[in-house]
Amino acid sequence: MLFFCTFAVAMRKKLYLYALYSLFLLSSCADKKPQQELTPWGTPVGEVDGIDGSEEDGNADGDGLDDANGKANRQRGFSLEDIQENGELIMLTVNGPTTYYDYHNHGMGLQYLLCEKFAQQIGVSLRVEECKDTTEMIQRLQKGEGDIIAVPLPRHISKGGKTLPDGNHAADLQFCGVTPDSGKTQWAVIGGNKSLADTLNGWFKPKMIAEVKKEESFLLSTASIRRHVYSPFLNRSKGVISRYDHLFMRYSGTARMDWRLMAAQCYQESCFDANAKSWAGACGLMQIMPSTASHLGLPMSAIHDAEANVAAAARYMAELQGHFSDVGDPGQRVLFALAAYNGGFHHIRDAMALTRKHGGNSHNWGDVREYVLRLSQPAYYCDPAVKYGYMRGTETADYVDRIRARWSEYCGGASFHESYRGGSRGPHIGRGTDSFHGAPVKSKRNYQKKYHI
DSSP: OHHHHHHHHHHHHHHHHHHHHHHHHHHHHHHHSOOOOBOTTSOBHHHHHHHHOTTTTTOTTOOHHHHHHHHHHHHHOOOHHHHHHHTEEEEEEEBBTTTBEEETTEEESHHHHHHHHHHHHHTOEEEEEEESSHHHHHHHHHTTSOSEEEEEEETTSOTTTOBOTTSOBOOOEEEESOOTTTTSEEEEEETTOHHHHHHHHHHOOTHHHHHHHHHHHHHTSGGGSBOOOOOSOSBTTTTBOOTTHHHHHHHHHHHTSOHHHHHHHHHHHHTTOTTOBOTTOOBTTTTBOHHHHHHHTOOGGGTTOHHHHHHHHHHHHHHHHHHTTTOOOHHHHHHHHHHHHHHOHHHHHHHHHHHHHTTOOTTOHHHHHHHHHHTTSHHHHTSTTOSSOOOOHHHHHHHHHHHHHHHHHHTTOSOHHHHHTTSOOSSSTTSSSOOBTTBOGGGHHHHHHHHTO
8 A cells, every 4th residue: 555655656746747847848849939020021031031042142140131121122112101201212314414414513404303393292302323324223223222213214125034235134124204205215113113103103294394394494594593683884984894893803812813804704693683593592793502602601691792702702713723723824724713613623624634535735725615515415425534424515615705705895805795706705814824813914013013912
């Protein structure tokens, strides 16, 4: 009897130990069960890692989450909701007169202006990423580096892995949005980005193209500057050019140019209207951009103040001449600075590079002017020597021509219209080394004495 009692107690202990061991095993299994982690798009991280292969991608850390996110992003792109949440639409495009180019520190071009309107429609800012060709645009779209290709693409570059003319493999594109030619070409987003594609299709109306072209023509015209004064010569008989002559005289030494040349530039910019303002935001007598004003230390509260505006412009002209310090002749240097004031320093440097490449004198405005004009042609703005692409060269060349012609008139030379048609181009400016900061030779001595130079 005692034996059976002892046996029973021993069995109960064993059963108890078995139960504890079973519970321990169950608990261990539960702890070892992997917790499935999902990407923001709902894709299991593990599955995507297996597809991507972190070793092949060189991901030594094994950080599969970033790879998964990138893969998902490339497959479907950012949705409309994602873009609105981020607050930014990324436009992929190429440089050109009808696509996108810089104009007085503002984007311009039909495709850009249309995309800008779409960005405004969905309530986000627009960021432009320039590409060199169609292949790069498609590749960057596929990588998730852009949201939309805002260039009319031929629709035969279509889904299904068709090959581009240059032999590269096409991405899975979804055509949508702007189509200027009844469906032969169209904007594109990455295949599968239905929300963005549907929104673009619902927004675009064919009449928009004509409306934006008309708007662009206006913006590129002088009419876009609100001017209220027309006074080419306040009092010709007394030699009074404008009511601001005293300011031009005061700051011409800073600008390193004859005061009448400064007056001629001011007339070209604003017609002597201190309240003038362009659509791009340029303000005052000398049409100074807000970014330039900030650079020069001119507060926006004073940008329409006549003296403050002229003083800032004088400093800017001196700075621009410093950028062309390699141009030995002071008269020529002033012309380059005037061109840069209108068209941008980098574009003028591009024209100088082209002039040099084609055997011209890159330090002579007459030679460089020809290539400023050619920067509106694809054969030239796509040249490897050009780093900043397309420019409206006719505007910049005309800007310098008109200022020189009007200066000649202000100095008592040929009338404006005579000089502009090819007569005197201004009193000795740019003709050789016989000029003094653009001042007429005959007044050099008085000029130096008066302004203590």
